[in-house]
Amino acid sequence: MSITKMKLVSISASEGNYEEMLKRCETSKYLHAENATSIVNEENGGRLLSIENIYSDYVNTLKNIGHSIGFEMKAKPTLEKTYTNEEIETFLKNVEEQFKVVSDSVESNSLTGDDEIALETLRLLDFTAMHDCHYISFGMGRLPIESVKKLNLIQDAKFITAKLHQTSQYQWIVYATSNTYARETKKMFDGLYLEEIKIPTIDSKKIIAQYEEELTNVYTYCEERNRLYSLHQYVSIFEDHYVVVGFVPEKDLDKFKTEFNGVDVSVDAHNTSDAPNLTPPTLLKNNWFFRPFEMFVTMYSLPAYRDMDPTVFVGITYCFLFGIMFGDLGQGFLLLLGGLFLEWKSKNKLAGIVGRVGITSMIFGFLFGSVFGNEEILIPVHRGLFNVHEKLINVMDGNFTMTLLISAVVIGAVLILITMVMNMAMHLKHKDWGELFFSQNGLAGFAFYGYLFVAIAGQFVFGFNILTPMWMIPFIGLPIVLFFFKEPLSHLIQGKSIKPHGGWGNFVLETFFEVFEILLSFVTNSMSYLRVGGFVLSHAGMMLVVMTLVEMTGNAGPVVFVIGNLFVMALEGLIVGIQTLRLEYYEMFSRYFEGGGKKFNLISSDN
Template sequence: MAIEKMSLINLIGNMDDLDQTLLVCLRSGYFHPEIAIHTTEPSHGFKILEGENLWTPVLSSLRHLASDLEIDLHETDFDPDRFSLETVTSFVEGLEGQSTELAEQKRSIKENILQHEQALIQLKHLEGLNTSFDDIFACRYVKSRFGRLPKDSFAKLSYYDDRKFFFFPFDHDTEYYWGVYFAPATKAGSIDDIFASLYFERIYIPDYAHGTPEQAYKNLTDVIESEKKKLAEVQDQIDALKKKSENEFLAHYCAAAFWHKVYDMRKYVAVLNNRFYVVGFVPAAQCESFRKEMDVIESVSFVAKPHDADPSVPAPVKLKNNRFTKPFEMFVNMYSLPSYKDIDPTSLVAITYTLLFGIMFGDLGQGLLLSLAGLIFYKWKKMNLGRIMIRIGFSSAFFGLVYGSVFGYEHLLDPMYKALFGLHEKPVEVFNTNTTNMLLMLAIFIGVTLIAVSICINIYLGFRDKDYERAVFGHNGIAGLVFYLGAVFAVSDMMLLNTGIVGLPYILVVLVLPLLLIFFKHAITAVLFHKGKPFPNGVGEFIIENFFELFEYVLSYLSNSMSFLRVGGFILSHAGMMAVVMSLAEMVGAGASPVVVVIGNLFVMCLEGLIVGIQVLRLEFYEIFSRNFEGNGKPYEPAVVDYTQNA
């Protein structure tokens, strides 16, 4: 709809009131801070306020405590004035004494269990060994190495029959042999090198494994069960401590996060002679309420100015849209946020994206299913894309009614058309030859219309900014619009209309003259508005450079228009893919037919829905945005506290 109007706010006051001032800025929820030292106004002589944030250590400790106690961090009711750095630090120290020991016990027990379970896996493969580990490791003159050998390497052991080692396999699968090799203690180093070259992976038997592998496995299983009981007891103690302290903990945490953010905002503050200077933006609609909040601080001077009062501080951009168009801000931000002086293209994107997707993916059943999927994504996953899916799904369903398509059944709605409208068949028969030609022509017409609208927007922006080269002589200005529409009419007249209007005068005035204006736009602007020399680098370079530019512009008019053929192409593609699904359903017989129809519909929805979504987005970015949208806007980021950050 529009870009929110902003006001530039200057705050100057005594250093004693700095924290209170920053607190008001933060509590408002809509103050966008700027680094005061970067401004050109009363910041001369001011220096940026430096210093360590004293709340950082205690906030970090609180987040570690939340992790130890498994507390989900979120905002709760609290009064920041009740919590000082000393009170929060005291609370943290008291709670750490109880939680740290429990958390350490829990970590230690879990590490032991993990270590034991890994040992069990290895012992399981060694159950073929009937000798005690204690006897093997007690040997003084023979070294043993337990582990696993790749199957390919096991076959190569015969190459080393002359070496003094023995390998005994106990178990194997499709990839490895598990076993042990023995070697004389004096030759152990060289034998280890041989097995390393064969990619032998050693398994270290834990010191607490005694007896045969089978006995060690049983003993270790008992140890794991005992450790799990200890873990459950420690977890119960942690849960009890969490239940006892969670509410108080969250209040202290939120207060610490709040004051940490207040102190963090000091990096935007400039100071001079015990006076501070704060600069930022607030939406113009909230300017008066923000002034009233600041009036309670007597030493603070509040000055509200127009957004462009200080050229060194560009105003941030906050898009303002209604419920229907707001989800499409995601696509605008994906391309680039508009600058403050631009117009918000979200409404145009919302309308064109919704219509184009529906036209290209028209199916009543699949469209409603797409909307349902979008609703689920939005309600349960909080995905903004889900809100877009709801809208384009209904558009798809509407055009599905026009095409008469319901989950690929092309004539299911024929009785409804006859009862309501007296039609003997659906309004649009996609596979009819005449209809196919009409759809492709309609796609070109849609493309021409959208490109013309984009050029008109660019013309408006050019006149608004008094950039007449852009508005009048540019390829996306009046000259470009006249040439483009004139060329479209000329082609239409020769192929369809045959009005006889297109002759030499038409060609000279409507086609050649605009091209000449575009070709000489820099020179004309320089002469008319005294903006430098007409040919700054010489006539020759001017001609060569502008010739290739003009050639590129003319080519872009053609290619951009032809890009919209994909709109008609995907109408045919969708109908064709569903026809294939229905043919397969008929081939498999009545029993498996419903399964094929369901799977086929899901496949087409996922594959073509994704492709159509990307293709429409491409049309938005390359054929529409590129003609009038400069971007490079600075996002509006008011100072707020994020209470959900975990350690």
């Protein structure tokens, strides 16, 4: 419905408390912090908090160690131990030396999941003890199931085997033999196509388990310190005060202040106008129905803080245009149910939009008398409600086609005029008089286009004629002149020189083609809305084909009916959705929406 009002806040603490202040800022649910480089300047005498972040290197080192040995580094929810830099560096040095052997052991094997299962079973025998045997040799690997059968037929075997793991294709085994027969045994297993897996020289899991607790504690501490140091970019120092400046939603200011309870921190609130060099962030505020349409707005551009939020207008016009082009009571009902269900399950905004356009699809489907392509089922209802012979609106009636297309253009003209009013309201708010009075989307354009709309409608609908010189001079001639001299007139209002930068000759030549393009755009923009009527006919035509196929296929008709409806919903729904969005962006947004806003981000989402 609007853009959330913001308050400028400054949070300050002494040198001894600033880290606790930063921790509270990081976990805040309401603070959008500004980078200190935007705050500090020569005039206010501030300086940046510049401390080398050595913890970033510690975190990367620990992650690399974990990656090399197959151990995932995860920080604990709460910090349990603290360390000095000397303790961390000593620990890292010892760990790197110890884990170099582990890393080499892990990297020397490219193991599958089944290989890991077999090794897990073999681990019970102790890898180190197996390698320390002086008179017995061990080997392991995966053996094809067919070879297992042959293995059982060998007589006078000079080895013993044990099964470690088995799948439908392989059996993992370990064998043991004396050193005397080691070469002969290996050759025999090669003949049975044993795919050997090297038995690790050490048990890496045991070594990792010894260090796991301390690794996690050190990583948790370094990760927390690294996050804290990354927040230094928001800290400005004024004399002996450490200050964070940012924006908080006005309605949440009191809640924000309570987040610093128990800490020796000062929180001061100011109006956003008190810091003209800082641009307040934009946080859209819309109700449940219109909130999903924020996605379309932000895809184009986020509105600036002091501009208007077009989400409600986008939601209304998108639903309205989609409903006209995809008018079917039954299909709209499925869109409504499916969209709202997916929105509830996945919180997906696009699904929410689908659910909402289903409502207008149902409304226009009822007016068109169409239920899953059946054009006759609602005839009795229409007769009773609207006192008509058949249906209130029969889009397939050839006599209605021209009325439909003209209605589409009229809808477009009304929307264009509304967007002009919105554009004028925005420029009036910003006191941009040149754009307000002289642009094609300002007062001059509104008078020009509005006059033509009323004149044409009056001529063909009401029978009066205002296409006379008395009316054309002020409403056509004058606006064109204002279009032509928009730049010098805008400069005149601003107290600047009206002489164009490139001289009057270049100005006249360039502006002539610009004005011609403006006039042409009024025509092309209006005609663009013909697609609304076109897709009404397209949707009705596709459903006519489906119903014809249902009648032709006899007993298979119900199946064809379901598949045909689903196909039309998927194809036509996608096309209509895209075309409606195109109308929003190219025919409406371009007239009144400038964007360029800064997104409201919590510190926790920036880091």
